[in-house]
Amino acid sequence: MAESAVPAPLDNDRLLRALLREPLDRTPVWMMRQAGRYLPEYRKLRQQAGSFLALCQNPELACAVTLQPLERFPLDAAILFSDILTIPHAMGRGLYFAAGEGPRFERPVRTESDIRALPVPDPGDSLRYVTDAVSLIRRELCGRVPLIGFAGSPWTLATYMVEGGSSKNFALAKAMLYGRPDLMHQLLEKLAQSVTSYLNAQVEAGAQALMIFDTWGGVLTPAAYREFSLRYAEQIIAGLLKSRGGRRVPVVFFTKNGGPWLEAMSETGADALGVDWTQDIGDARRRVGARVALQGNLDPGVLYAPPDVIREHVASVLEEYGHGSGHVFNLGHGIHPEVDPEHARAMIEAVHTLSPGYHTT
């Protein structure tokens, strides 16, 4: 069981312990999109890089951006700065970002022959810029906090690939799902294989926890969610490296608007579930029992309010979750670009101040 090249031990492993429901002194906290547009230092680097994609594809810049929020705030985790659409891009779909319009693909995936021709990318090749960024970030972190790697869920990636970008009604993706479920499954199968090897490559490069973002699972019916989203998450999780450097690599599975399906999500093999703010996290805990930890779930909109109000809402989320480990404090979705960074600080500091009371024995 000897592992080679073990980097510095972790100074702060609260995230990993909470995801495995091990005892702790306080609740760990990080924020989805913590390296993002709400930070002036991020906006500056992005402008210098020229585009969002240039930031993602340059390991030094991706590393610098990943570390920015950690230099400002006492966060308990770093998350790789990247995008869920790196995989479809590596499949040759030509990702680009139209100003103010979100992601687009030059070559959407619409037909049987489009899908048959899709490669399963070798992460050591066309996604090397990501694993290089992971290695570099791990080195620069020097064991301060764990690094989270991530990928989009196959269903979520498929929506962008079939639609050719963001969508409101998911007309083309749903036309395929309902009209040609066999094709949709072929696409999802290739994506599941790609996500599995991509996440494993992130672990091999140094990611210490993983998160699967199922941003669009919540637009499905319960039956379609099980068939087209959940089962591929389960397949991916079954194929992931379970530990690295002698330490378990926990996996968080997050379906936005997935609240009705938390029980089923807790059976996927994930160590933890992301919970958005439309659920009471105490109810969520009662529903999933001791099967998984929970990550969430402050409404990102709370950060528009003054610091004293933010503190009250942090207190409510901590109180709803209640006593004991198994809670990673986070927003219920990514931090919004309009938020004042000092409001993010108020949230983080409130977790530091208020959470120890829930961990006394």
Added chain:
Amino acid sequence: MAESAVPAPLDNDRLLRALLREPLDRTPVWMMRQAGRYLPEYRKLRQQAGSFLALCQNPELACAVTLQPLERFPLDAAILFSDILTIPHAMGRGLYFAAGEGPRFERPVRTESDIRALPVPDPGDSLRYVTDAVSLIRRELCGRVPLIGFAGSPWTLATYMVEGGSSKNFALAKAMLYGRPDLMHQLLEKLAQSVTSYLNAQVEAGAQALMIFDTWGGVLTPAAYREFSLRYAEQIIAGLLKSRGGRRVPVVFFTKNGGPWLEAMSETGADALGVDWTQDIGDARRRVGARVALQGNLDPGVLYAPPDVIREHVASVLEEYGHGSGHVFNLGHGIHPEVDPEHARAMIEAVHTLSPGYHTT
């Protein structure tokens, strides 16, 4: 108890009977946005009128558009062609539609003095074009099917008024909700009064059932939903005329993504709840018991699939709801503009063909 000027009795009262859970021969069916862009005859009239707003504000055109889907399909209800934003427009906010960008307001509502200055519109005055349309539609329907009137929920209207239009993150509305809940309540209170008198005016003009659309209730936390959306729905329903012309006027309350809160919604006094497609309607029925009827819940995305697939999914929804009255078949949200009208027909005909089996005694 004598009522004056009773119009023609209803030839087809299945909608009203289903909403009150009375025995029936088959499940009634209509579609949210059934008078809309998927119909070529609608697109033609809209082009002639010059704009969506011009259609809404001209009672003859609004009547013609309302009747279009009934001339094509064997539907069991007409729904007033209008917009939820007529009320903020009547409050002087200056509604307009920017091409391809959805609704906008010239004068958003942001401050305490903005809110204090807002009038509660007299529906007989600034909303007269709506009640005139209702009267005209009732006359033209000649009792074929019932006419549904509607309004937006106070919270949903407030989001548009505060944001100045559509929104993704609801930054300004949430900043007010969390930062100045007292102001948000003042706004919601005025809107609740306005919606109540507006819906009652629609009933007096001839609306035979009512629907309250809470399109954005699902972006709230459970606690905020109860405080800022649900309680105003309850207040409105308590203030509505309960019957007209000797017949009960049932009320449907619909919160998109409101699945987690169906139990609470069923206690508002509504006769029926709208259910979107992210819920299993059989589970929803078990949860609300005999307190309310249910309306829904085919995924509008199913209508992108071929007719035989549509028929299978209609069969599933009917089977999930199960035996007995209390179900109004509908989509889980408005019909999408890209849908082929013949696919809508396939859905409607499938309900006609397949639902009688669930109503035999």
